[in-house]
Amino acid sequence: MHEMGITAEVLSAVNDAAVKAGAVRVNLVRLTIGGLTAIMPDALQFAWEAMTPGTLSEGAVLEVREVGARSRCLECATEWEHDQYDRLCPSCGSFACEVLAGNELRIDDVDVDLPETT
Numbered sequence: 001m002h003e004m005g006i007t008a009e010v011l012s013a014v015n016d017a018a019v020k021a022g023a024v025r026v027n028l029v030r031l032t033i034g035g036l037t038a039i040m041p042d043a044l045q046f047a048w049e050a051m052t053p054g055t056l057s058e059g060a061v062l063e064v065r066e067v068g069a070r071s072r073c074l075e076c077a078t079e080w081e082h083d084q085y086d087r088l089c090p091s092c093g094s095f096a097c098e099v100l101a102g103n104e105l106r107i108d109d110v111d112v113d114l115p116e117t118t
């Protein structure tokens, strides 16, 4: 499952950031994934819950935001949003389109607990 590898990378980046920040635990991780990445958010959640125990991210909430794909036609410059399977220009029917958004896989935010300073 492709989501396991992605989750492993995200988790390792999050745990590294938490260690660098001197955090004692991770509370929340916000991710953005694009509609063209073929990542299933449910599978990501499943992998997250399977892989976080025993790490700083144990029990952390994973929030996944999905963003739609957007393309621009190279023939007529129309921009439109679409899903994975619809990449034809809606205005002139051209196949010559460039993807503007939809390939995102980004960690937007990591919320951590820092040690109490007394």
Ligand SMILES: [Zn+2]
Pocket (backbone or CB within 6 Å): 073, 074, 075, 076, 077, 078, 089, 090, 091, 092, 093, 094
């Ligand atoms: Zn067009």
